[in-house]
Amino acid sequence: MSLTAGADLAAGSADSGATGEQAAGLYRDAFRRLRRSPTAIVGAALVALFVFVAVFAPLLAPYSPTAVDLTDIRPGVFPGPSAEHPLGLDQLGRDELSRIIYGARYSLLIGIVSLSLGAVVGLALGLLAGAFGGWVDGLVMRLVDIMLAVPSLLLAIGVAALLGPRLLSVMIAIAVVNVPIFARLLRGSMLAQRRSDYALAARSLGVTRGRIVLQHVFPNSLAPVIVQGTLALATAIIEAAGLAFLGLGSADPAIPEWGRMLAETNAFLASAPLLALWPGLAIVLSVMGFYLLGEALREALDPKLRR
Amino acid sequence: MSGDAGVAVVDEVPGLVDGTPLLKVRDLTVTFSSRNRTTVRAVDGVSLDVAPGSTVGIVGESGSGKSVTSLAALGLLGRRGVEVGGSVEFDGADLLHMPEDELRAVRGREIAMIFQDPMSSLNPVLTVGRQITEILERHRDLKGNEARDRAAELLQSVGIGDSLRRLRSYPHQLSGGMRQRVMIAMALACSPRLLIADEPTTALDVTISAQILELLRLLVAETQTALVLITHDLGVVAGMCDTVHVMYSGRIVESAPRRALFAEPQHPYTTGLLASVPRMDQPRGNPLLPIPGSPSDTLPWSQGCAFAPRCTRRVPESVGCPPPLLHVGSRAGRHLVRCVNPVPSP
Numbered sequence: 001m002s003l004t005a006g007a008d009l010a011a012g013s014a015d016s017g018a019t020g021e022q023a024a025g026l027y028r029d030a031f032r033r034l035r036r037s038p039t040a041i042v043g044a045a046l047v048a049l050f051v052f053v054a055v056f057a058p059l060l061a062p063y064s065p066t067a068v069d070l071t072d073i074r075p076g077v078f079p080g081p082s083a084e085h086p087l088g089l090d091q092l093g094r095d096e097l098s099r100i101i102y103g104a105r106y107s108l109l110i111g112i113v114s115l116s117l118g119a120v121v122g123l124a125l126g127l128l129a130g131a132f133g134g135w136v137d138g139l140v141m142r143l144v145d146i147m148l149a150v151p152s153l154l155l156a157i158g159v160a161a162l163l164g165p166r167l168l169s170v171m172i173a174i175a176v177v178n179v180p181i182f183a184r185l186l187r188g189s190m191l192a193q194r195r196s197d198y199a200l201a202a203r204s205l206g207v208t209r210g211r212i213v214l215q216h217v218f219p220n221s222l223a224p225v226i227v228q229g230t231l232a233l234a235t236a237i238i239e240a241a242g243l244a245f246l247g248l249g250s251a252d253p254a255i256p257e258w259g260r261m262l263a264e265t266n267a268f269l270a271s272a273p274l275l276a277l278w279p280g281l282a283i284v285l286s287v288m289g290f291y292l293l294g295e296a297l298r299e300a301l302d303p304k305l306r307r
Numbered sequence: 308m309s310g311d312a313g314v315a316v317v318d319e320v321p322g323l324v325d326g327t328p329l330l331k332v333r334d335l336t337v338t339f340s341s342r343n344r345t346t347v348r349a350v351d352g353v354s355l356d357v358a359p360g361s362t363v364g365i366v367g368e369s370g371s372g373k374s375v376t377s378l379a380a381l382g383l384l385g386r387r388g389v390e391v392g393g394s395v396e397f398d399g400a401d402l403l404h405m406p407e408d409e410l411r412a413v414r415g416r417e418i419a420m421i422f423q424d425p426m427s428s429l430n431p432v433l434t435v436g437r438q439i440t441e442i443l444e445r446h447r448d449l450k451g452n453e454a455r456d457r458a459a460e461l462l463q464s465v466g467i468g469d470s471l472r473r474l475r476s477y478p479h480q481l482s483g484g485m486r487q488r489v490m491i492a493m494a495l496a497c498s499p500r501l502l503i504a505d506e507p508t509t510a511l512d513v514t515i516s517a518q519i520l521e522l523l524r525l526l527v528a529e530t531q532t533a534l535v536l537i538t539h540d541l542g543v544v545a546g547m548c549d550t551v552h553v554m555y556s557g558r559i560v561e562s563a564p565r566r567a568l569f570a571e572p573q574h575p576y577t578t579g580l581l582a583s584v585p586r587m588d589q590p591r592g593n594p595l596l597p598i599p600g601s602p603s604d605t606l607p608w609s610q611g612c613a614f615a616p617r618c619t620r621r622v623p624e625s626v627g628c629p630p631p632l633l634h635v636g637s638r639a640g641r642h643l644v645r646c647v648n649p650v651p652s653p
Contacts, residue, residue: 029479202430206412
């Protein structure tokens with residue numbers, strides 16, 4: 001069969017112009033918009049700084065996070081910032097700057113592991129519910145509802161009690177909190193996309209159900225998940241700090257975890273308020289970086305702003 | 308439906324063709340019900356035939372059931388809260404009772420569909436090429452370069468130049484007219500015998516719309532594809548269709564060969580539609596006459612003519628029992644109208 005009838009129409013067609021010259025991906029389009037957003041730039045800079053510090057901590061830190069310098073330490077006296085110790089020494093005579101720098105490693109580690117764990121399980125559940133619908137959907141979503149009904153702090157305490165106060169239990173606790181969020185998000189997004197015109201069009205052309213779900217519906221449902229991923233990293237950092245502050249983090253006192261540092265300086269707040277400021281500032285800046293980036297991503301990926 | 312009025316009842320199938328029809332719809336009924344038990348009969352006893360290679364128009368305003376008719380025929384309405392009755396036969400096979408996997412093999416290969424909004428009917432995250440080759444893989448077992456070359460050929464055939472490069476474009480990089488061309492290329496990828504176009508040009512502006520219609524007309528003529536054109540635009544019908552069915556509130560109220568419909572419209576609704584469209588052959592300054600009321604002012608068909616509340620030719624007989632579909636003139640004329648007080652021929 002030759003379908004050539006339309007070829008001669010092409011010459012006169014007024015609509016032959018396309019909006020984009022180069023074949024650019026949808027996400028590349030979003031990336032272009034991101035680069036123009038000041039929110040994204042500030043967020044990305046903060047995140048980049050945080051990741052850089054975490055990765056290159058041994059090179060950046062002037063001292064070991066556990067090295068003790070007792071030369072200037074007297075009871076009740078905390079040597080403030082000096083040339084040798086820019087942020088001063090903590091209550092045990094350790095270099096505060098080095099501890100903050102190493103602390104970034106733990107925050108990033110906890111954030112990434114708990115996010116990956118939570119996202120993988122959550123997305124699997126969401127995909128299951130969104131793809132099959134019906135009773136599978138009902139079952140999975142009730143399970144997720146049960147997970148949501150348990151307060152996250154209570155859950156974390158439970159996990160910590162079960163596995164002991166270790167970094168792993170913090171990660172699992174935060175991951176468990178993330179599971180229902182991702183599951184619901186993906187499921188809702190998929191349900192909306194399943195009713196879309198292109199899904200109907202694909203169905204009308206005989207595309208199989210599995211293909212429609214995996215190739216058409218699933219990729220289109222991911223935009224909110226990507227945004228949630230960025231925001232979840234921010235939340236994970238706060239939650240890790242919060243759990244450590246409550247003494248539910250790692251029991252190892254050598255680990256320079258920001259939340260724990262904050263908790264330990266609690267007792268010296270009157271004499272050495274700066275020691276509480278540094279870890280607090282580190283938490284705020286890193287969390288803000290992820291939040292700003294996530295917010296900008298949400299805007300860039302918003303289908304209503306596209307076109 | 309039969310026997311709902313006097314002796315003259317010939318509740319025959321509109322647009323009956325000589326020989327075997329390709330698509331044979333009989334007494335199709337679609338009822339939507341919601342949880343609170345209100346049911347809506349969107350399609351109410353529609354029968355029509357589509358001959359191989361012919362073009363059939365279904366005209367009606369929003370909510371008249373024209374889209375639902377085509378979706379129901381292809382089993383695309385879903386199951387929950389939907390009840391489909393009657394029969395739909397394609398080339399002798401019963402589509403309504405066909406298992407889903409067999410039906411999927413028919414869709415795209417034998418019957419294809421084009422939708423109204425080409426922006427939302429294309430998947431935004433896949434390239435145009437991927438979306439066309441997907442259909443070719445599914446029905447034609449073409450893979451890799453073979454599929455790509457065929458896809459490029461298809462794009463060429465719908466008037467998209469530089470097609471190999473266009474295959475790598477994403478839908479949002481194409482204009483509305485181009486997107487609809489891509490949809491047409493996808494629909495015709497497997498040379499279906501029947502193409503259902505559901506308001507294919509409604510979302511496009513007038514010049515592009517004319518180009519797309521011309522393209523459709525040429526393609527179906529060249530490939531001998533039967534076309535069911537669903538539209539609310541009588542102008543589109545006048546240019547393309549062999550047979551026209553006018554729907555109102557889920558029923559066919561008039562059906563006729565194109566010429567007969569435009570020369571001697573019989574149903575007051577059809578004449579109303581025609582009077583509300585500007586025409587080149589009318590003197591300047593002739594007012595356009597709107598149909599009074601709105602489509603929501605309907606009567607259930609069981610209580611008479613659904614159009615009666617808005618009808619200027621309403622007579623006492625319009626209400627009471629449902630009007631039958633009657634032949635006008637000779638049977639060979641195939642002009643049927645569902646009205647107790649039809650407009651006299653000029």
